[in-house]
Amino acid sequence: MTFEYAPAPESRAIVDIKPSYGLFINGEFVDGHGKSFKTISPATEEVLAEVAEADQADVDAAIKAARRAYTRVWSRMPGRERAKYLYRIARILQERGRELAVLESIDNGKPIKESRDVDVPIAAAHFFYYAGWADKLEYSGYGTQSLGVAGQVIPWNFPLLMLAWKIAPALACGNTVVLKPAETTPLTALLFAEICQQADLPPGVVNIITGAGSTGATLVEHPDVDKVAFTGSTAVGKAIARAVAGSDKKVTLELGGKAANIVFDDAPIDQAIEGIVNGIFFNQGHVCCAGSRLLVQENVYDEVLERLKRRMSTLRVGDPLDKNTDVGAINSAEQLGRIRELSEVGEAEGSERWSAPCDLPSNGFWFPPTVFTGVSQAHRIAREEIFGPVLSVLTFRTPAEAIEKANNTPYGLSAGVWTDKGSRILKVANALRAGVVWANTFNKFDPTSPFGGYKESGYGREGGRHGLEAYLSPHGTAK
Numbered sequence: 001m002t003f004e005y006a007p008a009p010e011s012r013a014i015v016d017i018k019p020s021y022g023l024f025i026n027g028e029f030v031d032g033h034g035k036s037f038k039t040i041s042p043a044t045e046e047v048l049a050e051v052a053e054a055d056q057a058d059v060d061a062a063i064k065a066a067r068r069a070y071t072r073v074w075s076r077m078p079g080r081e082r083a084k085y086l087y088r089i090a091r092i093l094q095e096r097g098r099e100l101a102v103l104e105s106i107d108n109g110k111p112i113k114e115s116r117d118v119d120v121p122i123a124a125a126h127f128f129y130y131a132g133w134a135d136k137l138e139y140s141g142y143g144t145q146s147l148g149v150a151g152q153v154i155p156w157n158f159p160l161l162m163l164a165w166k167i168a169p170a171l172a173c174g175n176t177v178v179l180k181p182a183e184t185t186p187l188t189a190l191l192f193a194e195i196c197q198q199a200d201l202p203p204g205v206v207n208i209i210t211g212a213g214s215t216g217a218t219l220v221e222h223p224d225v226d227k228v229a230f231t232g233s234t235a236v237g238k239a240i241a242r243a244v245a246g247s248d249k250k251v252t253l254e255l256g257g258k259a260a261n262i263v264f265d266d267a268p269i270d271q272a273i274e275g276i277v278n279g280i281f282f283n284q285g286h287v288c289c290a291g292s293r294l295l296v297q298e299n300v301y302d303e304v305l306e307r308l309k310r311r312m313s314t315l316r317v318g319d320p321l322d323k324n325t326d327v328g329a330i331n332s333a334e335q336l337g338r339i340r341e342l343s344e345v346g347e348a349e350g351s352e353r354w355s356a357p358c359d360l361p362s363n364g365f366w367f368p369p370t371v372f373t374g375v376s377q378a379h380r381i382a383r384e385e386i387f388g389p390v391l392s393v394l395t396f397r398t399p400a401e402a403i404e405k406a407n408n409t410p411y412g413l414s415a416g417v418w419t420d421k422g423s424r425i426l427k428v429a430n431a432l433r434a435g436v437v438w439a440n441t442f443n444k445f446d447p448t449s450p451f452g453g454y455k456e457s458g459y460g461r462e463g464g465r466h467g468l469e470a471y472l473s474p475h476g477t478a479k
Contacts, residue, residue: 005316008323010112015103017187020050023058023210024193026065027203033057037212039186042109042329043320043364051186054209059178059218062207066149066176067224069204075146075174079135086131086171088199093124093164096195100188104160105320107187109329109365110283112321115160122445123164126463129447130172133468137173140465143474146174147250148226150471153216154189155232156182156331157286157387163189165462166229167206173471175227176205180219183212184332217243225249227471231288234385234411234456252460252470254288254452256385257413259434260406261291261442264399265300267418271440273307276391279416279442281315281327281369285389286335288457289414291442293382294393295402301395305373312369313356327389330365339367339388346372346381351392377408385411399424403431412454416442435461 020036022029032052039048054062074082093100100123101116108115137144150170154162159181170177181189193208209215213236220228221243227250230240237255244251261279263272279291296304320328330336347353351372360366367388375382375392382392396402406415415434417425429437435453438444445451450466452458460470 005324007319009319010102010105010321010323012102012106012321014099015106017048017103017106021186021190021210022052023054023062024190024196024206024208025058025062026207027197027201029193034211037183039107039184041106041364042331043361045363045365048107048187051190051210053211054180054215056218058209059215059222062178062209063149063151063222063224065204066178066207069202070146070148070176073202074171074176074205077174079137079172079174082171082174083131083134085199085201086127086134086168089195089201090124090127090131092195092198093120093127097121097124100160100191102321103191104188105328108156108159108185109320109331110286111325111328113323113325114283119158119161122447123161126164126168126447130168133169133465134172137468137472140468140472142469142472145473147471147473148175149224150175150177150227150229151219151222151225152177152179152229153220153232154179154181156185157283157288159185160188160192162231163192165231169462169467170227170229170471171205173468175471178207178209178219178225180209180211180216183210186210220244227251229470230254234458237458250470252452252462253458254460254462255413255456255458256411257288257290257453257457258293258383258385258409258411259289259291259414259416260293260295260409260432261416262295262402262406262418262428263297263300263304264402264417264419264424265297266420267300268420268440269300269303269307272304272418273311275416275418275440275442276308277311277315280391281389282443284327284330284367286331286387287443289436289443291414291416292386292391293406294391295396295405296393297402298395298397305393308371309354309356312371315356315369317358317366317368318361327369330367330388333365335387336365336367339386339390342381342384342386343370343390346375346379346392349379349381351375351379351381377405383409399428403428407433410456413457414438414453
């Protein structure tokens, strides 16, 4: 029996979006000295709010506030007291979870079921997890000395979750923070600033400055920042590495990826199809560790492709606030342009493009889930990060060939292996040059597990005990 589709929209009433937002410095919202910019809904192109763009003076003020809070309050506070604030923030994230999820979907374009069931719960879990570490740093193996002021720049694909990945370990280790969210998705970071006030976090411990790339560059290059943490594109990561070279700043970079999702002929096919779909179409493919290269063993290629297309035909693209939506809006016109450009290149290079029939909304930024077949290692769509709902399918005959093709990339962030044999999983995973390898699953995250890459996917780890290393010094004292 089949049922007719009926929309199930989540109400926007729970969210109060202000007409304009200032900067969050020293525990208060203040007017910026610079210009302002508009943040829009990718699904409708409506202007959501006017947001301050921090200039040099604003960045200076935020870093000075963070330094004062660090030297006078936060670094002197016992770990068990810092933990109380992190626990409090975690609980407020849970209590205001629906509000955060709706705001994230409005500002980012991702489906409400993802922001509600993935982003917000894992963000809260990171604060709970690192709250538990705050009074146990002596057992971490990385020392107990905090670094000082952390300058953190996060991307637009997981605005709240990336904030949690950055801020929770920094605070647990006794550092203070100046964080810059992406210019297209600042609203949940600004709501988090309100949560810091609600939690009575001491002024200056967390500062949120909004702006574009120039604001981020001013932050990471500032001489009074002790630690730089960045998640985003490899190109910007390289620029940051050059900018801080020769300084004593500690740096972690979590950059792009072009992950291989490898399906062997003994894989549980139905389970693998769900993993393939989740691996590339989750969050519209706006995922640095997305399984954007599907490697299928030749003798099951036809079956996998047939089932994949059938499953793609059931994906619902549309309103991010509809609880039935599987694929939401592309985050910006700029990103949509890049996805279209590389997709056209894929066709021009001889690959075959397929998308299920689908009605796209007339307003907003949309791209249908797409699969390319007849792809070789030389094709740009197999080498470059598209960062959208576009899957390239390649084939292999032997495990050795699969490993060689999977590793034939400048990136090394993640990979997936689908097989019924545990020994094959272990052997292949060990040979793959990727920071995270999922076995018979994909895109699973946990605050206790470290995440990060090799090669042009960056260096350093976030999450787990390993995530503390970036915010601690094994010896010496901070400024």
